Amino acid sequence: MADIETSIFPREQLQEFSSRVFQSFDVPRQDAELAAEVLAISDLRGIDTHGIARLFSYFGLLKDSRINPRPNISIVRESPSTATVDGDNGLGLVVGPRANDIAMDKADAVGSGWVAVRNSNHYGIAGYYVLEALKREQIGMAMTNTTRIAAPLWGAERMLGTNPIAMAFPGKDEPPIVIDMATTAVAYGKIEMALRKDEPIPDGWAIDNEGRPTTDPKAMADGGAMLPLGSQRERGGHKGYCLSAMIDLLCGPLSGANWGPFTPAFTLGHSNPDRWVGKGLGHFFGAMKIEAFIDPDELKRSVDLWIQTFRAAQPAPGTDGPLIPGDPEREAEEIRRTAGIPLIMPVVEDLRQIASETGIPFE
Amino acid sequence: MADIETSIFPREQLQEFSSRVFQSFDVPRQDAELAAEVLAISDLRGIDTHGIARLFSYFGLLKDSRINPRPNISIVRESPSTATVDGDNGLGLVVGPRANDIAMDKADAVGSGWVAVRNSNHYGIAGYYVLEALKREQIGMAMTNTTRIAAPLWGAERMLGTNPIAMAFPGKDEPPIVIDMATTAVAYGKIEMALRKDEPIPDGWAIDNEGRPTTDPKAMADGGAMLPLGSQRERGGHKGYCLSAMIDLLCGPLSGANWGPFTPAFTLGHSNPDRWVGKGLGHFFGAMKIEAFIDPDELKRSVDLWIQTFRAAQPAPGTDGPLIPGDPEREAEEIRRTAGIPLIMPVVEDLRQIASETGIPFE
Numbered sequence: 001m002a003d004i005e006t007s008i009f010p011r012e013q014l015q016e017f018s019s020r021v022f023q024s025f026d027v028p029r030q031d032a033e034l035a036a037e038v039l040a041i042s043d044l045r046g047i048d049t050h051g052i053a054r055l056f057s058y059f060g061l062l063k064d065s066r067i068n069p070r071p072n073i074s075i076v077r078e079s080p081s082t083a084t085v086d087g088d089n090g091l092g093l094v095v096g097p098r099a100n101d102i103a104m105d106k107a108d109a110v111g112s113g114w115v116a117v118r119n120s121n122h123y124g125i126a127g128y129y130v131l132e133a134l135k136r137e138q139i140g141m142a143m144t145n146t147t148r149i150a151a152p153l154w155g156a157e158r159m160l161g162t163n164p165i166a167m168a169f170p171g172k173d174e175p176p177i178v179i180d181m182a183t184t185a186v187a188y189g190k191i192e193m194a195l196r197k198d199e200p201i202p203d204g205w206a207i208d209n210e211g212r213p214t215t216d217p218k219a220m221a222d223g224g225a226m227l228p229l230g231s232q233r234e235r236g237g238h239k240g241y242c243l244s245a246m247i248d249l250l251c252g253p254l255s256g257a258n259w260g261p262f263t264p265a266f267t268l269g270h271s272n273p274d275r276w277v278g279k280g281l282g283h284f285f286g287a288m289k290i291e292a293f294i295d296p297d298e299l300k301r302s303v304d305l306w307i308q309t310f311r312a313a314q315p316a317p318g319t320d321g322p323l324i325p326g327d328p329e330r331e332a333e334e335i336r337r338t339a340g341i342p343l344i345m346p347v348v349e350d351l352r353q354i355a356s357e358t359g360i361p362f363e
Numbered sequence: 364m365a366d367i368e369t370s371i372f373p374r375e376q377l378q379e380f381s382s383r384v385f386q387s388f389d390v391p392r393q394d395a396e397l398a399a400e401v402l403a404i405s406d407l408r409g410i411d412t413h414g415i416a417r418l419f420s421y422f423g424l425l426k427d428s429r430i431n432p433r434p435n436i437s438i439v440r441e442s443p444s445t446a447t448v449d450g451d452n453g454l455g456l457v458v459g460p461r462a463n464d465i466a467m468d469k470a471d472a473v474g475s476g477w478v479a480v481r482n483s484n485h486y487g488i489a490g491y492y493v494l495e496a497l498k499r500e501q502i503g504m505a506m507t508n509t510t511r512i513a514a515p516l517w518g519a520e521r522m523l524g525t526n527p528i529a530m531a532f533p534g535k536d537e538p539p540i541v542i543d544m545a546t547t548a549v550a551y552g553k554i555e556m557a558l559r560k561d562e563p564i565p566d567g568w569a570i571d572n573e574g575r576p577t578t579d580p581k582a583m584a585d586g587g588a589m590l591p592l593g594s595q596r597e598r599g600g601h602k603g604y605c606l607s608a609m610i611d612l613l614c615g616p617l618s619g620a621n622w623g624p625f626t627p628a629f630t631l632g633h634s635n636p637d638r639w640v641g642k643g644l645g646h647f648f649g650a651m652k653i654e655a656f657i658d659p660d661e662l663k664r665s666v667d668l669w670i671q672t673f674r675a676a677q678p679a680p681g682t683d684g685p686l687i688p689g690d691p692e693r694e695a696e697e698i699r700r701t702a703g704i705p706l707i708m709p710v711v712e713d714l715r716q717i718a719s720e721t722g723i724p725f726e
Contacts (some may be wrong), residue, residue, distance in 0.1 A: 001372065004395075037403065038466075043448070059440045077655070077656060077657065078445060078474075078655070079473060079474025079475075079652065079655035080444070080473040080474055080657055081443070081444035081473045081474040081475045081655075082474035082475050082652075083653040083654045084657060085381075105593070110442060110443040110444045110447050110473055111441075111442025111443055111444040111477075112442075112444045112477050114474075114475050114651060115657050116657075118693060135669060139617070142669055148619075151676075151679070151685075152676060152685035153675060153685060153686075154678060154679050154682040154683070154684055154685045154686065155673070155676040155677065155678065155679060155684060155685040156676070156677040156678060156679045156680070157676060157677050158671075159673065159676055159685075161470050167609050169616070175458055177608065177612065179605045179606075179608065179609050181599075181602045181605050181606075182602075183602075184599075185593065185598050185599045186597075186598070186599060189574075194620070202597050202598070204597075204598045205598075207679065210680065211677065211678070211680055212678035212680055228596075229599045229602050229603065230548065230592050230593060230599075230603075231593060231594050233600070234549075234565050234567075235548050235549070235565070235567045235592075235593075235594055236544075236547075236548045236549060236592045236593075236603075236635035238544075238686065238688075239545075239546075240593075240599075241685070241688075242542045242544050242688045243544075245540065245542065245543075245673075245688055246542050246616065248538065248669075249532050249666070249669065250502075252665070252669075253503070253532070253657075253662050253665035253666055253669060254653075254656050254657060254662060255656070255657070256657055256661070257471075259665070259669060259674055260669060260673065262674065268472050277493045277668060278665070288445065288477060289442065289445075290617075292440070292441070292442035292444075292445040293440060293445055293446075293479050293617050293618070294440065294479075294616075294617060294618070294619055298619070299617060301615050302616035302622070302640070302641070303612070303616055305640060306611075306612065306615075306616060306622060309623055309624065310515060310522065310523075310623070311522055313514075313515060313518040313519070313522055314518065314519040314520045315517060315518065315519060315572065315574070316517050316518060316519045316574035316575075317519070317573065317574055317575055318512070318518040320517070321517055321518060322514075322515035322516060322517045322518040322522075322604070323516075323517065325600065325601075325604075325605045338582050345531075357419060
């Protein structure tokens with residue numbers, strides 16, 4: 001099987017293109033630049049599925065007037081350390097950063113800030129938000145619910161999203177530990193890749209449309225569902241389901257957003273649920289001022305030692321030993337900052353189509 | 364294979380015995396009763412490994428003067444919404460509830476409270492703490508790091524505990540959703556059970572002392588390690604490791620407690636690490652006042668609908684459909700509140716030995 005063909009683009013070019021596309025739908029310039037930055041950080045960090053590869057979906061939703069380009073993002077309820085934010089159906093790439101700012105401002109003021117968000121849309125990579133917190137000497141937490149694609153353990157239908165969680169801890173001399181993970185057994189991108197290559201997928205990733213375990217990526221795509229982290233009962237699949245439920249409950253019922261099977265579709269190709277139980281998609285952000293708990297220098301020295309200790313672990317046979325969370329993304333970023341962003345041809349084709357429809361030059 | 368033989372005891376009898384044992388080591392009566400209650404709630408909820416079955420370990424540590432019976436539990440740093448608590452090497456069953464109270468008091472005052480704890484010991488089931496938060500119309504979060512027993516993905520040695528996380532959400536007419544889970548693929552109790560029955564364990568639970576996958580429970584017990592949720596790289600084992608790391612970092616470096624491979628041993632049978640990198644074991648508690656985010660009645664109605672929606676999911680073949688997190692524990696509690704607590708004979712023997720050494724009557 002040959003590798004997938006890619007073309008390389010400078011990050012700046014992609015970011016500029018995204019920003020201009022958003023602006024062409026009347027998104028204010030500052031918001032468009034912010035949204036484009038969130039996408040670019042994803043591409044830089046090697047999370048290809050959540051970067052400019054998603055511009056075509058945002059483009060479709062904006063074109064179809066399903067996203068509000070000029071939202072009035074507002075706090076609908078608050079306390080000194082918490083807030084509930086209504087995103088007014090704006091781009092998640094704009095609503096997310098604004099809500100995260102509110103959490104970080106509250107952390108500066110009273111030690112921590114916790115913000116539940118409703119009426120938003122897909123917000124990019126969860127990791128973006130916790131990297132922002134690091135810049136302010138804070139420990140951030142970010143979660144979002146997403147369009148349904150995974151089954152709860154022992155269910156035979158799509159009822160939960162990939163529901164990611166992220167958190168980051170700063171080192172002193174070492175790079176930060178950055179956790180950013182979906183709560184499904186595997187990223188949907190890996191199933192897409194198997195589809196593209198016409199290859200089977202491992203047992204434990206998916207079920208078919210009757211709820212039976214399958215190794216056929218088409219059976220998953222064709223009305224089946226992904227499995228939660230842990231995959232089966234015997235291996236803790238109920239725990240992955242619990243985590244996904246926890247994130248769904250914080251993002252949905254706590255904020256007043258939709259949840260579970262009622263989350264909005266992310267692309268025009270998917271149909272929305274039969275009814276709404278809340279407003280839009282939901283997020284949940286936390287920020288904790290490190291100094292409110294411990295001397296930041298002491299924390300950073302402990303994190304350094306944590307990293308050094310885990311790097312020095314005896315490796316399992318056939319491996320180089322444990323990775324530190326965030327290592328692969330940081331390594332991708334080091335390469336891509338200078339070498340540029342590789343895009344697979346279907347993504348390039350999507351971007352060309354956007355260019356053709358909007359008149360914004362891509363290449 | 365025959366079932367394991369058990370004897371049934373009334374909850375009150377076990378709780379009274381635990382309390383008197385703690386008091387015999389000069390633990391103040393109020394603290395002893397609290398600690399005994401935490402153990403009893405675990406037994407009631409069917410989490411047999413964390414209830415009175417652990418009294419023998421606490422007993423051993425108290426007898427060996429490795430736990431301070433009369434700790435001066437103090438706040439060493441705080442902000443309006445956060446605190447760092449030093450447990451003065453007290454029983455985790457006492458330090459945990461006190462620190463959780465501080466988190467809940469802060470939530471009442473400023474919307475949320477987040478408390479990192481150092482210099483504590485094992486604190487019982489994480490679920491206990493979030494059930495307390497429900498009583499105050501709050502959403503609680505509880506985490507602890509624990510004695511090392513699991514390997515990080517691609518590591519060949521014990522470097523992390525089972526590091527559980529718990530969170531609970533109240534329903535209106537439905538019972539609450541209670542998430543309480545270790546971040547290993549399986550509970551250690553299941554490996555112990557396989558050892559006792561001399562049966563193999565499924566692939567994905569453990570590695571041997573050289574880091575190779577094993578299905579022999581003896582190979583795990585004999586210097587091997589448990590695997591994180593997800594088990595292998597292909598099934599997301601790095602995510603279980605990330606979750607465990609997240610919990611370890613919040614409980615250890617953030618509070619100033621020990622972390623990772625440096626956590627203290629839980630029983631006299633295990634040796635402590637070569638050195639300390641902090642003080643005792645660590646916990647992390649969060650509490651959020653529901654009213655600070657949304658009308659509590661609205662949240663509860665959403666949680667009811669969430670529960671009803673997931674209960675109504677199409678079941679996977681051969682199953683009764685998805686469970687709601689907390690269902691098995693609540694069902695156990697309903698039975699055990701009237702029928703009593705079944706204890707396996709090795710636990711009964713341990714309790715008889717405690718009775719014989721302390722002179723406190725057990726049966």
